[in-house]
Amino acid sequence: MDAIKQTLFEAAFTPSTLISPRGILHILEIVFGTIAFSGYTGSLNSYWVSNSTYSYWIYCKLVGWFFCPFVTLIITIIELVKLDIPLNKFCMDWPDFATGMAMTSTLMTLSVAIMYANFYTCATCINAWVVTIFAFLCGVAYLVEVLWDKICKKKKGSYLAVLPGFWKGLEAFVSCIIFMALPLTAYFDHGWLIMCLIAYILPFLFILLIIVVNILKKLKQSLPFNLDRAVFIFLIICVVLYVFAAIVWSIYTFRGHPRYECRLVVTIFTYINLILFIVDLVFTLFGICGFKRG
Incomplete structure (x- = not known):
């Protein structure tokens, strides 16, 4: 109990976390993802609107531009108040989790950006191109975070941030692609x-x-x-x-x-x-x- 109290005492609000390289990348990821998520509301393109209910579009919104930035927001808040210290000590390998989620988010956001660009952009779809650009920027921000953790910080990881855990995440990701396409098979x-x-x-x-x-x-x-x-x-x-x-x-x-x-x-x-x-x-x-x- 004393160890728990001591660890919780170490938790404190640290605004400096937001101006660190990882903090800045997290802010960019959240902003870019939010813009991509909300960009469809301003579209007047009939092709986009008529196809916006397809599972491809739902997958792009929920997986690429909601789930990933939302998880990043939670990670940022936890690190902002230093709750990652007790979590790392009593519950999980926090650095491994944070880096692993960045790796998974890189895979998801970049694939979603490619998918969205393939299905929803056209010569006159200005709003769709804006969404595509910010979707790619979001993916690039996640990629930079992974490279920062792996190369600059030399984080090795214990599961998610190493091959066995990332491989499991890749299998789950491919399964999501299958689930996304299944409703449209109509068979x-x-x-x-x-x-x-x-x-x-x-x-x-x-x-x-x-x-x-x-x-x-x-x-x-x-x-x-x-x-x-x-x-x-x-x-x-x-x-x-x-x-x-x-x-x-x-x-x-x-x-x-x-x-x-x-x-x-x-x-x-x-x-x-x-x-x-x-x-x-x-x-x-x-x-x-x-x-x-x-």
Whole structure:
């Protein structure tokens, strides 16, 4: 109890955090993301408005320009009042979490910027170009933060900011791409394809659970079983599920049906995630690059 009180006593409001290099980058990320998020409200372009309800647009708004800046805002507030000190001591590896989230946000914001530019920009869409520019600036700001942490600060990380954790984040990210395209396939009239949906959801939930437990070091230490061994078992299940989905989805969506773009997107990213899970499983099996079997 005394140690907790002493650690909380160290927490204090420190405005100087905002004028540090990371603080300035955080402000830029939040501002650029907010501008991109709110930019659609001023659009008078009928093409944009008519397509704004598509899952691509929803994904861009919620994942790239809401989730990432919102997490950055929370991180900034926590570091502003020095609550990262007790969190780092009693709950989690805070530097690893902050750098890992910056790496994940870089991947999300840059991919969202490319996606948005591909679907929603045109020669006369001035507002869309403004959103695209700020979306790319947001991604670049996150990239600079990662380079600052990794090169200038030489932060090594314990999970999220190193390859095993980032790889799990990449698998979750690809799953999100699949979920984004699925509603537009308009082809769930067969029981086998419903099973494909289950095959996509379960690995995603497994990965989220693995990431959360690894971030919360106290929770990880209190588990009654070896987490690395459980991860290895989960990966085997994920590979089996994705093999099933890759085969069944390809057969039932392209057999006698038009090759709609969204169905093709789901198929491509299904195979991408299958490759990611197989590599993850092999690396874990042989203990390569920090992957542990337990």
